[in-house]
Amino acid sequence: MVLELQKPRPIWQIMFSTHHTDVGLLYLIMSLGFLFLGGTLALAIRAELFLPGAQIITDSMTFNRIFTVHGTTLIFLFILPFASAVGNYYVPIMVRYKDMAYPKLNAIAFWMIPPSGALIWLGFADFTWYATPPYSVISAPGPAADMWIFGLKILGISSVLGAINFIVTILKCKHPDMSIGQVPLLAWSFLSSSLIILVAIPTFAAALLMLLTDRLGVSGFFNPAMGGDPIAYAHLFWFTFHPEVYVLVIPAIGMMYEIIPRFSRKPIYSYNSGIFAFVLLSIVGFSSWAHHMFATGMSFTEKTVFMIGTLAAVPASAMHVFNFIATMWNGRIKFSTPMMWSVGGIALFFGAGAGGVVNSAMPLDFSTHDTYWVVGHFHLFVMGTIAFGSIGFLYYMFPYVTGRMYNEAMGKVHFFLSFIGTILVFFTQHVLGLYGMPRRVFDYPPIPEWIAMNQIATIGAMIIGVSMAVFLYNIIYSSGKGELANTDDPFGLGGKYYFPFEAKNPSH
Amino acid sequence: MRGLIGKMGGHSNWPEWIYVGIVIALMTWVGAEAWEAERLVEHVPEDAETIIVTGQQWFWTFEHEDGTVEMNDLHVEVGKAYKFEIVATDVIHSFNIHDYVVLMDAVPGRVNTVWFAPDAPGVHDIQCREYCGLIHYNMRGTLYVEEPSS
Amino acid sequence: MKGIVGLFLVLAVLVLVPAVESALAAGDEPGEYLDRRVVIWNLFFRMMTVMFTVGAVVSGTMIWLVWRFRESHPKAKPTAYEGTDW
Numbered sequence: 001m002v003l004e005l006q007k008p009r010p011i012w013q014i015m016f017s018t019h020h021t022d023v024g025l026l027y028l029i030m031s032l033g034f035l036f037l038g039g040t041l042a043l044a045i046r047a048e049l050f051l052p053g054a055q056i057i058t059d060s061m062t063f064n065r066i067f068t069v070h071g072t073t074l075i076f077l078f079i080l081p082f083a084s085a086v087g088n089y090y091v092p093i094m095v096r097y098k099d100m101a102y103p104k105l106n107a108i109a110f111w112m113i114p115p116s117g118a119l120i121w122l123g124f125a126d127f128t129w130y131a132t133p134p135y136s137v138i139s140a141p142g143p144a145a146d147m148w149i150f151g152l153k154i155l156g157i158s159s160v161l162g163a164i165n166f167i168v169t170i171l172k173c174k175h176p177d178m179s180i181g182q183v184p185l186l187a188w189s190f191l192s193s194s195l196i197i198l199v200a201i202p203t204f205a206a207a208l209l210m211l212l213t214d215r216l217g218v219s220g221f222f223n224p225a226m227g228g229d230p231i232a233y234a235h236l237f238w239f240t241f242h243p244e245v246y247v248l249v250i251p252a253i254g255m256m257y258e259i260i261p262r263f264s265r266k267p268i269y270s271y272n273s274g275i276f277a278f279v280l281l282s283i284v285g286f287s288s289w290a291h292h293m294f295a296t297g298m299s300f301t302e303k304t305v306f307m308i309g310t311l312a313a314v315p316a317s318a319m320h321v322f323n324f325i326a327t328m329w330n331g332r333i334k335f336s337t338p339m340m341w342s343v344g345g346i347a348l349f350f351g352a353g354a355g356g357v358v359n360s361a362m363p364l365d366f367s368t369h370d371t372y373w374v375v376g377h378f379h380l381f382v383m384g385t386i387a388f389g390s391i392g393f394l395y396y397m398f399p400y401v402t403g404r405m406y407n408e409a410m411g412k413v414h415f416f417l418s419f420i421g422t423i424l425v426f427f428t429q430h431v432l433g434l435y436g437m438p439r440r441v442f443d444y445p446p447i448p449e450w451i452a453m454n455q456i457a458t459i460g461a462m463i464i465g466v467s468m469a470v471f472l473y474n475i476i477y478s479s480g481k482g483e484l485a486n487t488d489d490p491f492g493l494g495g496k497y498y499f500p501f502e503a504k505n506p507s508h
Numbered sequence: 509m510r511g512l513i514g515k516m517g518g519h520s521n522w523p524e525w526i527y528v529g530i531v532i533a534l535m536t537w538v539g540a541e542a543w544e545a546e547r548l549v550e551h552v553p554e555d556a557e558t559i560i561v562t563g564q565q566w567f568w569t570f571e572h573e574d575g576t577v578e579m580n581d582l583h584v585e586v587g588k589a590y591k592f593e594i595v596a597t598d599v600i601h602s603f604n605i606h607d608y609v610v611l612m613d614a615v616p617g618r619v620n621t622v623w624f625a626p627d628a629p630g631v632h633d634i635q636c637r638e639y640c641g642l643i644h645y646n647m648r649g650t651l652y653v654e655e656p657s658s
Numbered sequence: 659m660k661g662i663v664g665l666f667l668v669l670a671v672l673v674l675v676p677a678v679e680s681a682l683a684a685g686d687e688p689g690e691y692l693d694r695r696v697v698i699w700n701l702f703f704r705m706m707t708v709m710f711t712v713g714a715v716v717s718g719t720m721i722w723l724v725w726r727f728r729e730s731h732p733k734a735k736p737t738a739y740e741g742t743d744w
Binding site: 529537607 | 662666670673674691692693694695697698699700701704705708712
């Protein structure tokens with residue numbers, strides 16, 4: 001399969017292939033491309049907020065477009081496709097099948113993403129990643145907004161197709177000798193996140209259609225001037241996108257479940273509690289969506305229900321942390337780059353979770369809602385936990401994909417700089433939120449505390465930027481010129497790896 | 509992989525159950541405390557004066573009970589309770605006096621209420637905390653808390 | 659083990675009963691202007707105290723784990739699974 005640079009093939013053979021590792025490679029390269037594009041926008045945002053007043057971005061409309069595309073890109077075009085890349089490489093091998101269940105569908109699901117990425121980037125909409133009506137209906141300039149809607153629509157279809165493929169592969173194509181209770185946790189994570197996608201996405205797909213017809217003026221679902229209710233959109237949106245948070249985080253946890261036992265040289269402490277926590281999380285994840293809307297004028301009862309629903313997700317997440325700690329206990333841990341990223345990710349996972357508990361405690365929402373606290377909180381999740389798990393897994397896959405080792409020293413520099421940067425940016429943003437700075441602002445009044453904390457956050461972001469430059473150099477250089485990896489045991493750990501090489505499909 | 513699972517178990521599950529129990533107890537405590545605090549702050553005093561707050565792109569209008577209308581500036585008196593009835597005319601805004609932890613969305617087609625009782629004279633910022641477009645960042649006002657006039 | 663369960667049940671009841679009681683007792687006095695800043699920030703700081711305590715325990719455990727069970731630690735010894743095909 002891979003080892004592309006050692007046995008070069010014409011690029012069109014990869015592009016038109018339906019083999020799971022080829023599709024996985026396409027997903028991988030595309031998601032990394034969007035990681036760097038979206039990250040560049042993040043640096044632009046931080047540079048702009050370094051001081052009050054206009055710095056490098058001259059007007060607020062451009063700024064609003066930048067943070068909208070930044071969020072959309074990193075969530076839908078980096079994190080989700082990256083998880084699909086990992087799933088494509090590993091799920092068929094873990095269930096011992098020759099390919100995904102529907103190879104052509106798999107390729108179609110991938111090829112829907114580049115056009116939607118193009119729609120999002122060429123449009124550059126400004127209505128935030130959550131497209132709030134009535135702003136998005138009556139005020140957001142087209143055609144950018146409409147392009148965004150179509151882009152997300154295509155992405156939604158692509159996720160659903162991918163999810164169906166994973167579910168069928170895991171449930172129907174696993175080796176008959178293997179019961180579902182023996183499927184590795186990484187594959188279980190894809191099973192649970194795919195089930196969430198199937199249940200959650202159609203709601204948003206419907207909401208997007210209604211948003212589009214509202215924008216065309218033929219309906220008024222969310223337009224109060226035509227008798228609609230903007231809060232209905234918020235419900236539909238968050239019914240999809242709060243579970244979507246778990247769609248993002250569960251595969252990242254699954255990747256840690258692959259790395260941590262491997263590098264601790266011990267099996268996972270409790271396989272069953274891992275499965276239990278995945279399944280529980282994917283069910284309980286549906287009971288918390290409206291905690292995003294406590295300030296929209298919900299009744300006391302509604303708020304209580306959704307607060308309890310939110311808190312109920314905590315024990316399941318905490319079980320994963322317990323499992324990781326118990327696995328590392330008494331191990332002989334090799335701190336190669338992938339392990340560092342995973343352990344760093346777990347450490348930050350606690351901070352992110354604690355911030356989430358505070359958000360969901362009803363009255364505290366008055367001080368944190370829509371401030372930089374929220375920005376810090378969810379970035380700690382998506383960057384500190386999900387991206388850390390994903391990047392760690394990328395280093396883990398690297399020798400399998402390229403046949404060469406990445407540069408370990410550069411990998412560690414990447415980790416330490418990113419870890420420090422993440423703490424500087426996102427913990428500071430929590431405090432900034434407590435001082436009341438609203439999110440999604442182009443400019444802010446010169447309040448000394450706000451300026452100081454924005455500057456710390458910007459410096460942290462620049463540190464992350466430097467670390468990502470090291471990362472980019474490392475993967476490009478090492479995939480061509482790196483040391484050849486010992487493909488039986490690239491990390492010197494002993495034991496048996498899941499080995500994508502062995503999955504070579506004879507018909508390809 | 510089968511070997512991995514085969515060697516599972518063989519350890520006590522009690523540490524995990526106790527741990528989960530502690531997490532659940534903590535979350536119960538968080539929920540109970542939050543519920544109680546929310547109950548306290550949602551209880552609007554009966555003699556609270558109503559101020560109608562209107563959010564529109566990109567300024568705030570305040571209408572007092574006596575009919576005075578102010579734009580972006582809001583004057584209130586120490587020792588009185590005020591109930592804000594918050595509405596919007598175009599898109600969703602969010603009315604926020606951060607120093608008094610007052611926050612409520614202004615949603616077109618709805619009337620949301622929130623109340624507060626200023627306790628000391630002073631000047632505080634009013635801002636919009638929900639994204640509302642081009643000049644969202646500068647949709648700001650000022651709250652003047654004054655000594656009682658009478 | 660039953661003893662431990664019993665102990666935790668008793669502890670849980672000891673915590674829950676006063677919490678529920680205070681929740682049901684307070685709140686409905688009209689005419690008294692309570693200061694929402696005090697209520698909300700008090701809640702916030704109480705929670706932060708607990709969160710930071712728990713956070714210190716969790717991250718302290720992790721830092722100790724990472725320090726103690728690294729392979730270069732003098733007392734590191736191979737796990738039971740090394741050298742097998744687990």
